[in-house]
Amino acid sequence: MILVFLEHHGGELEKGGLGVLSKAATLDEAAGVVLGPGAGEVAARAGLFGASKVYVLDDDALAAPLPQPRVDALAALVGETGADTVLFASSVLAADVAAALAARLEGGLNWDLTDLELRDGELVGTRPALGDTVLVDVGWRGAPRIGLVRSGALDPVETGGTAEVERFAASYSDFSTLATLVEQTQEESSGPSIEDADVIVAGGRGLGSPEAFSLLEELASALGGAVGATRAVVDAGWYPYSTQVGQTGKTVSPKLYVACGISGAIQHKVGMQGSGTIVAINKDPNAPIFDFCDFGVVGDVHQILPRLTELVRAHRGD
Amino acid sequence: MKIAVCVKQVPDATVHKRIDPQTKRLDRSGEATLNATDLNAVEEALRVQEAHGGEVVLVSLGPEKAVESLRKALAMGADRAVLVADEAAAGSDLLATSRALAAVLERESADLVFFGQAASDGDGAVLWAAVAERLHRPVISQVATLTVDAGSVTGKRQTEHGYDVISAPLPAVIGVSDAINEPRYPSLKGIMGAKAKPQETLAVAELGLAADALGEAGSRTSVLELGPPPSRGDSIKIEDDGSAAQKILDYVLERRLL
Numbered sequence: 001m002i003l004v005f006l007e008h009h010g011g012e013l014e015k016g017g018l019g020v021l022s023k024a025a026t027l028d029e030a031a032g033v034v035l036g037p038g039a040g041e042v043a044a045r046a047g048l049f050g051a052s053k054v055y056v057l058d059d060d061a062l063a064a065p066l067p068q069p070r071v072d073a074l075a076a077l078v079g080e081t082g083a084d085t086v087l088f089a090s091s092v093l094a095a096d097v098a099a100a101l102a103a104r105l106e107g108g109l110n111w112d113l114t115d116l117e118l119r120d121g122e123l124v125g126t127r128p129a130l131g132d133t134v135l136v137d138v139g140w141r142g143a144p145r146i147g148l149v150r151s152g153a154l155d156p157v158e159t160g161g162t163a164e165v166e167r168f169a170a171s172y173s174d175f176s177t178l179a180t181l182v183e184q185t186q187e188e189s190s191g192p193s194i195e196d197a198d199v200i201v202a203g204g205r206g207l208g209s210p211e212a213f214s215l216l217e218e219l220a221s222a223l224g225g226a227v228g229a230t231r232a233v234v235d236a237g238w239y240p241y242s243t244q245v246g247q248t249g250k251t252v253s254p255k256l257y258v259a260c261g262i263s264g265a266i267q268h269k270v271g272m273q274g275s276g277t278i279v280a281i282n283k284d285p286n287a288p289i290f291d292f293c294d295f296g297v298v299g300d301v302h303q304i305l306p307r308l309t310e311l312v313r314a315h316r317g318d
Numbered sequence: 319m320k321i322a323v324c325v326k327q328v329p330d331a332t333v334h335k336r337i338d339p340q341t342k343r344l345d346r347s348g349e350a351t352l353n354a355t356d357l358n359a360v361e362e363a364l365r366v367q368e369a370h371g372g373e374v375v376l377v378s379l380g381p382e383k384a385v386e387s388l389r390k391a392l393a394m395g396a397d398r399a400v401l402v403a404d405e406a407a408a409g410s411d412l413l414a415t416s417r418a419l420a421a422v423l424e425r426e427s428a429d430l431v432f433f434g435q436a437a438s439d440g441d442g443a444v445l446w447a448a449v450a451e452r453l454h455r456p457v458i459s460q461v462a463t464l465t466v467d468a469g470s471v472t473g474k475r476q477t478e479h480g481y482d483v484i485s486a487p488l489p490a491v492i493g494v495s496d497a498i499n500e501p502r503y504p505s506l507k508g509i510m511g512a513k514a515k516p517q518e519t520l521a522v523a524e525l526g527l528a529a530d531a532l533g534e535a536g537s538r539t540s541v542l543e544l545g546p547p548p549s550r551g552d553s554i555k556i557e558d559d560g561s562a563a564q565k566i567l568d569y570v571l572e573r574r575l576l
Contacts, residue, residue, distance in 0.1 A: 095447070099446075101451075103447075107538060109539065136544055137542040139539065139541075141540055175454040181482060183481075184482050185481045199575075241462070277573055279569070281566075290553075295569045296554065296555040297555075297556055298558065299558025308566055
């Protein structure tokens with residue numbers, strides 16, 4: 001059986017985990033696991049995405065988004081259910097939980113997976129490596145197998161099933177509860193968050209000034225998408241770190257990625273080249289981004305973006 | 319205060335990286351350098367040392383020649399380096415690597431253990447959590463602002479939903495974000511002095527680990543096959559003649575992306 005770690009936020013299961021669950025359900029019997037206060041209310045919904053069962057532990061000790069108590073809970077559940085595989089959708093929290101769980105259970109961890117399949121009955125993962133220039137097929141030696149799936153790589157598929165919700169218990173290791181959350185600020189964000197967005201309009205140094213980001217915000221709003229930024233402009237303080245796409249920022253794979261004034265350095269490329277369609281606008285005809293975009297425009301973003309926003313709004317009838 | 323920093327040698331960014339089709343491992347024979355984001359971890363360790371005194375120890379797993387990369391961090395100001403270099407450790411996956419690092423860190427019993435964000439060769443992205451688990455210590459990852467006092471450490475980090483401030487008693491394991499600081503350049507004096515600093519190279523047996531604890535024998539993952547990524551297909555490139563916005567919209571509509 002495959003256990004899928006399902007994160008929840010604001011009373012809803014996160015899309016990333018549901019995507020992994022949908023895939024897991026095509027491979028084997030799949031069960032979800034939802035932890036923390038409020039878990040009971042959201043758990044049943046996992047049935048729609050292929051979970052036959054959802055294990056719930058809505059303990060207050062799991063209220064803060066800290067990895068170590070979750071490792072205790074998952075290790076207990078793996079012991080109880082005999083699950084041979086535990087899968088996660090990558091996030092700041094899930095990555096830590098997965099790695100620590102691998103060490104706890106001495107199970108192999110493969111990460112940054114973009115797909116999973118069964119080959120001769122064995123689980124095989126796909127992992128792009130070396131800046132996504134090589135696709136590597138990875139396997140596990142023995143159980144339990146732990147897998148971290150790249151953010152946005154797998155889409156949730158609603159199949160309309162129902163899941164039985166079962167509560168379980170866990171005790172916590174002394175060292176697991178030493179770290180404590182002392183403060184939490186939820187980011188005010190309008191529109192979809194960058195990792196969940198179907199459309200991302202991103203800007204780089206080529207915009208010339210931080211003010212130009214307002215052009216991106218308007219286009220993103222017209223498209224129902226989110227705004228992303230390169231490391232260069234985040235470093236320069238033009239746009240918040242939370243929107244950074246790239247090797248040291250977020251890895252995104254929206255259906256449409258509009259790169260504005262972005263040269264396409266490898267650091268940025270690895271964070272967005274999994275996007276469905278990449279449209280690039282850049283003044284420099286030699287920018288590397290033109291080597292891996294689908295539709296490239298050599299031109300001035302300041303001219304093109306306002307016009308494009310207008311056309312999108314007109315098309316949508318706003 | 320004793321501070322350990324786990325660092326890694328990676329192929330130089332300017333070198334064309336390749337995976338050896340025979341061993342299915344990254345070819346590490348070319349020019350190599352210290353992983354860029356590890357420099358943030360070294361820098362933060364040095365800042366803690368400047369404020370609280372003590373010693374900064376570099377801990378690494380890699381080939382013998384990794385001492386050259388460690389020297390850069392010694393030149394920045396770290397006091398000494400411990401390198402686990404053993405043919406039996408080659409090909410270690412995350413599980414095996416965390417075992418080796420934990421064994422060295424156990425010996426060192428540092429108050430703080432730092433990790434950089436992610437290695438540019440794609441490995442070790444989440445090592446801190448595995449190592450903290452093995453050491454039975456609290457972990458705070460992706461830290462962008464760090465405060466250390468006599469008995470505890472507090473880190474502010476960014477998540478998908480906002481910012482968390484997390485506190486833990488020492489000893490603790492910290493993964494830093496590359497937003498945490500700007501690593502210093504080694505001074506000439508630092509560079510001159512680096513070679514003379516203590517650099518210890520350990521074999522697997524000296525760690526008290528079984529011969530099959532590291533390397534492929536100690537790993538629970540394997541690389542089965544290598545293939546090129548799927549091509550993106552034909553791409554279109556136009557020059558804006560005033561109609562680019564319309565053409566972008568047409569293209570997006572044609573692909574049913576709206």
